[in-house]
Amino acid sequence: MEKLEKTIISDFITESGKIQKNIPLFYQVFGKPIGKAPVVLVNHALTGNSQVTEENGWWEDLIGKNKTIDTNDFTVLAFNIPGNGYDGLKENLIHNYTHFTARDIAKIFWKGLQQLQIENIFAVIGGSLGGGIAWEMAVINPAAIENLIPIASDWKASDWVIANTLIQDEILNNSNYPVPDARSHAMLLYRTPQSLKQKFNRQKNELKNIFQIESWLFHHGEKLQKRFQLASYKMMNHLIKTIDITRNRKDFVTVAKVIQANIHIIGVDTDYFFTADENRETYEDLKKVKQNVFYHEIKSIHGHDAFLIEYEQLDSILNKLFITNKQTA
Known part of the structure; x- marks a missing residue:
């Protein structure tokens, strides 16, 4: 590095x-x-x-x-x-x-x-x-x-991008788990229904008794929580709107x-x-x-x-x- x-x-x-x-x-x-x-x-x-x-x-x-x-x-x-x-x-x-x-x-x-x-x-x-x-x-x-x-x-x-950055900002400022919750929402903007179908096809995570798509979203939220600070997420999201x-x-x-x-x-x-x-x-x-x-x-x-x-x-x-x-x- x-x-x-x-x-x-x-x-x-x-x-x-x-x-x-x-x-x-x-x-x-x-x-x-x-x-x-x-x-x-x-x-x-x-x-x-x-x-x-x-x-x-x-x-x-x-x-x-x-x-x-x-x-x-x-x-x-x-x-x-x-x-x-x-x-x-x-x-x-x-x-x-x-x-x-x-x-x-x-x-x-x-x-x-x-x-x-x-x-x-x-x-x-x-x-x-x-x-x-x-x-x-x-x-x-x-x-x-x-x-x-x-x-x-x-x-x-x-207008579409501005609308979605607003929703992200609302989550970041109002959620009890702002970074994971905002990330879960964002992942659905960054992928497509077809992409998720190909990846998961409604499979279940038997250990957690939830769908694999749900497990994947939780994983991405937790992963970002560990490496990304709330103030940083708010800043970067705001910049997109501008x-x-x-x-x-x-x-x-x-x-x-x-x-x-x-x-x-x-x-x-x-x-x-x-x-x-x-x-x-x-x-x-x-x-x-x-x-x-x-x-x-x-x-x-x-x-x-x-x-x-x-x-x-x-x-x-x-x-x-x-x-x-x-x-x-």
Whole structure:
């Protein structure tokens, strides 16, 4: 496991006008040292963190030596969203989570990159919340990213996403078992009825005298309870609701067309959270004013979580992009 490193973002003013004196920004670097190879920034999702590869890496099938994003050839950098608790220090949790937006996190990431003396990025890639932050980063600094790759995400939180983050927030603030209960609800958004049927097919857990699907949901809730703090869950859930590159700006096409990066939108055909329909609409709107925008779709019964499951399809989509650069680097 690569060492968790830290930089401090001083005197940061949030979009809501709140001054944050010192924000600790934790990160990990994999592969080539900074300055020695093209940089790939990986933005994590709601319960993710900077451990994107190696032991316990949540995207280790995609990132690593001789893998799609090859750490023999790239510098892979991952920041922890401030407040996600991965550093394990409770004093670093952000309790006034409503003061922050996804755009604030994007600005914090750019400040972190500046402190690491990284001016240009070969690719910014992220799933779900991480993809929304990637969109915000591309608008803030439209000439600095070569490839923007949002997966199972979008440039905005739809009404459906906002509604579900509200329900999650209500559970987190009112349940006696907030993290497990919110996680159980969320798992049903991240999967599909077909996925659960394939996995369980109404089987019973005889030892507990409950259905296997019930046992699975309880397991995921308990598992997250052990590694994820309530304040972190509230913060990450809130950030999803705030994804919107048009807020206090102009319409989507006007805002997004300034992005110089090649934009590779990757949707999931069965995603019940950031739906494929929304992704296709984003692509259709943007391709009217931008040549280098592409839409790819993962076919899966597993829904939103397919970006963490369908590695062969992701490899097929991304391989050409990263291999081409590898050959010219």
